[in-house]
Each structure stands twice: as C-alpha cells, then as structure tokens.
Amino acid sequence: MFILVNLKAYPCDPIEVATAARDVAEASGVRIAVSPQAADVARVADTGVETWAQHVDPNGHGSHTGSTLAEAVAEAGATGTLINHSEKRQTLADIDGAVRAAERAGLETCVCANNPAQIGAAAALGPDSVAVEPPALIGGDVSVATADPGIVEDAVAAAAAVDDDVDVYCGAGISSGDDVATAGELGATGILLASGVAKADDPRSALEALVEPL
Numbered sequence: 001m002f003i004l005v006n007l008k009a010y011p012c013d014p015i016e017v018a019t020a021a022r023d024v025a026e027a028s029g030v031r032i033a034v035s036p037q038a039a040d041v042a043r044v045a046d047t048g049v050e051t052w053a054q055h056v057d058p059n060g061h062g063s064h065t066g067s068t069l070a071e072a073v074a075e076a077g078a079t080g081t082l083i084n085h086s087e088k089r090q091t092l093a094d095i096d097g098a099v100r101a102a103e104r105a106g107l108e109t110c111v112c113a114n115n116p117a118q119i120g121a122a123a124a125l126g127p128d129s130v131a132v133e134p135p136a137l138i139g140g141d142v143s144v145a146t147a148d149p150g151i152v153e154d155a156v157a158a159a160a161a162v163d164d165d166v167d168v169y170c171g172a173g174i175s176s177g178d179d180v181a182t183a184g185e186l187g188a189t190g191i192l193l194a195s196g197v198a199k200a201d202d203p204r205s206a207l208e209a210l211v212e213p214l
C-alpha cells in the first residue's frame with residue numbers, strides 16, 4: 001500500500017512531517033510520500049522522503065507567468081505529482097497536457113477524480129495512477145472506505161476496464177490504520193490523505209498508526 005500525504009496549504013511544519021514520514025517508511029517498509037507546497041519541494045526532498053508536487057501545469061518553459069513547471073518541481077527533487085486534485089481542478093485538455101508534461105520531466109503521475117466515471121476518463125489519459133475522492137468527504141472525520149465503499153470498488157472496476165496498468169488510490173477522511181486496511185480490501189493500492197497527518201498534533205504518531213496494520 002502506498003500512502004501519499006498531501007500537506008495542501010495547511011499551516012504545518014513540512015519538514016517535521018517529511019522527517020517523520022521518512023522514518024516511518026524506513027521502519028515499516030511501507031511506501032510513504034509527502035506532497036508539500038511547491039515552494040517547499042526542495043527542502044522536503046532534502047530530508048530524503050519521497051516527494052511529490054501537488055500540481056503541475058501542462059506548459060513547458062516559456063511565457064507562462066505563475067505556472068508550476070513539471071521540469072522545475074522535478075529539478076527541485078519531486079519524483080511524482082498530483083494532477084487535477086479536487087481543490088485544483090483542471091480542464092480535460094489541461095489534465096492531458098499535465099500528464100504529458102510530467103512524463104517528459106520523469107515524474108510519476110496520479111490524476112484525481114470525483115467519481116468512477118471520471119476515474120475511467122482519467123485512466124484513459126495514461127497516468128501511472130488515479131485517485132477517487134468524493135469531495136463531500138474530503139477533510140471530514142469519516143473515511144471514504146467506510147462511508148462509500150462502493151465508490152472505491154466501482155473506481156477500481158472503472159480503471160481496470162480502461163487500463164489494467166493504472167493503479168487506483170482512494171482518499172477523503174482517512175485517518176486510521178483500519179481505514180487504510182479497509183481501502184486495501186476494497187481494491188485500492190494507495191491512499192491519498194491530508195488532514196489526518198497535516199493537522200495532527202503529533203504527525204509521527206499519526207503516521208505510525210496508519211501503517212500499523214500493514
């Protein structure tokens with residue numbers, strides 16, 4: 001199981017979370033990555049933790065003020081990127097372009113989507129993975145795997161119907177090891193979570209609890 005911790009724009013210490021994630025990954029053998037703000041990618045990557053960008057734009061170098069270049073986050077130390085997160089929606093054409101830009105930069109890609117139908121469309125664009133996240137459950141206390149197990153199973157089926165090689169992650173409201181284990185039983189091979197770690201009083205303990213049943 002892959003655990004991808006999105007720090008969003010939460011006021012946490014990205015280095016504290018990154019260091020804890022690195023240590024918990026090493027101790028447990030579970031793959032854990034941290035996705036900080038773009039401005040923090042380099043110093044998070046310097047901790048040695050697997051580091052992902054939260055977003056990249058479809059454009060390459062040029063007159064694109066304010067864009068996040070896939071090449072730039074890769075140069076800063078990111079090895080993967082989220083695309084089309086629920087809080088950073090892109091047009092279909094821009095999702096496609098961002099996947100291509102990330103590929104050119106050597107970044108692993110995870111395209112987020114609201115529901116199984118969108119998961120099928122996202123999988124057709126050929127990312128490494130897709131992540132289903134019902135927006136209403138994001139940031140809440142109830143895990144998607146408990147509140148809506150069918151959406152995870154249907155997302156897994158939707159992706160497989162398009163491309164068996166695309167991994168399926170799920171996210172929203174996940175905060176415990178039981179949530180992670182349940183998601184795995186539903187067919188997800190990864191977890192996308194944020195508040196359960198980024199807003200925790202003790203991010204290290206929160207991460208240890210997440211991997212405990214794995």
Ligand SMILES: O=C[C@H](O)COP(=O)(O)O
Pocket residue numbers: 006086133137138139140171172173174192193194195196
């Ligand atoms: O990127 C993470 C997801 O939006 C889930 O966020 P959450 O764990 O706070 O519900």
